[in-house]
Amino acid sequence: MIFLFFTAFIISFLLIYFLIPRLKIYFIDKPNFRSLHTKNKITGGGISFVLSSCFLSYFIDNNLFIVCLPLALIGFFDDLYKLGAKLRYFSQVLTSFMIIFQGQFIFSYLDNFNKVTSLFIWIFLIIFITAIINFINFMDGMDGLVACCLFLVFAFAALRIDLTLIIISGGLIGFILWNWEPSKIFMGDTGSTFLGAILAGSLLKANTFISFFDLLICSSPLLMDAFICVLRRFIAGENIFSPHTLHLYQRLYKAGWSHWKVSTHYFLATLVLVISCLSNFLVLKISSIFLVFLYAFYLDQKFAKSFLSSIPKQSSN
Numbered sequence: 001m002i003f004l005f006f007t008a009f010i011i012s013f014l015l016i017y018f019l020i021p022r023l024k025i026y027f028i029d030k031p032n033f034r035s036l037h038t039k040n041k042i043t044g045g046g047i048s049f050v051l052s053s054c055f056l057s058y059f060i061d062n063n064l065f066i067v068c069l070p071l072a073l074i075g076f077f078d079d080l081y082k083l084g085a086k087l088r089y090f091s092q093v094l095t096s097f098m099i100i101f102q103g104q105f106i107f108s109y110l111d112n113f114n115k116v117t118s119l120f121i122w123i124f125l126i127i128f129i130t131a132i133i134n135f136i137n138f139m140d141g142m143d144g145l146v147a148c149c150l151f152l153v154f155a156f157a158a159l160r161i162d163l164t165l166i167i168i169s170g171g172l173i174g175f176i177l178w179n180w181e182p183s184k185i186f187m188g189d190t191g192s193t194f195l196g197a198i199l200a201g202s203l204l205k206a207n208t209f210i211s212f213f214d215l216l217i218c219s220s221p222l223l224m225d226a227f228i229c230v231l232r233r234f235i236a237g238e239n240i241f242s243p244h245t246l247h248l249y250q251r252l253y254k255a256g257w258s259h260w261k262v263s264t265h266y267f268l269a270t271l272v273l274v275i276s277c278l279s280n281f282l283v284l285k286i287s288s289i290f291l292v293f294l295y296a297f298y299l300d301q302k303f304a305k306s307f308l309s310s311i312p313k314q315s316s317n
Contacts, residue, residue: 012174046191049171
């Protein structure tokens with residue numbers, strides 16, 4: 001597994017090196033009102049860890065990377081052509097079906113329920129998986145943020161759920177070296193939707209509910225930012241499906257924080273949660289969760305630009 005980790009790292013790093021001159025011809029992310037960058041950036045760089053993971057999956061017993069490959073390809077074409085929302089969501093739903101079949105632990109419980117209950121569980125799981133895919137996609141708006149946090153999350157998942165997930169951590173390290181501030185390339189929907197699907201698949205591959213919830217806890221700095229933002233927008237009367245710049249990480253940037261400072265805070269919060277979950281010491285785990293969320297609230301109230309003042313006036317009327 002150590003060999004596969006470093007192989008994924010090298011492949012991902014070198015792929016970016018060779019692809020940058022080609023991607024910069026067609027895959028350009030131009031700044032808009034949601035952007036936290038002021039210059040054109042190359043996007044689609046997530047193809048590096050997508051391809052490294054899928055290639056190395058032939059040498060291991062894990063089909064999850066291959067299952068999520070079609071979604072990454074849809075993301076790749078979306079980075080190039082800007083596909084419609086319905087097509088993107090349809091591809092997420094299809095991927096969700098495949099991921100559920102991969103999640104042997106949770107999928108095995110469906111046989112214990114009647115057809116109506118099983119149908120509701122299927123619907124819930126599809127909503128759950130597509131929500132995670134989109135939450136990770138929403139959070140991919142800052143140099144290094146998603147990549148550095150999920151590097152830790154997947155390393156934890158490799159130790160507790162499936163050792164072969166160490167491959168994606170290696171691929172992410174190779175990508176981070178190009179994506180850290182000042183970034184030379186973005187992962188785009190190619191990478192963010194793939195990572196969201198792999199995270200959802202890892203959760204459903206958990207062999208115990210404790211492992212499932214621990215992985216969810218380790219992912220919470222990213223997932224809860226997105227989830228809480230959706231709730232706050234709904235309460236404020238916002239259209240939760242419209243583009244915005246209301247996530248905590250975006251409002252910290254608006255308040256003057258740099259990309260590396262924001263990403264480092266999220267990385268350290270994730271690291272604290274990973275260490276606490278690996279310890280299996282309940283008091284430490286609960287204390288860490290409490291402290292991380294309390295600190296996030298403190299940042300929101302004391303440092304970030306106000307949520308309500310960040311809502312465009314025309315949207316709040």
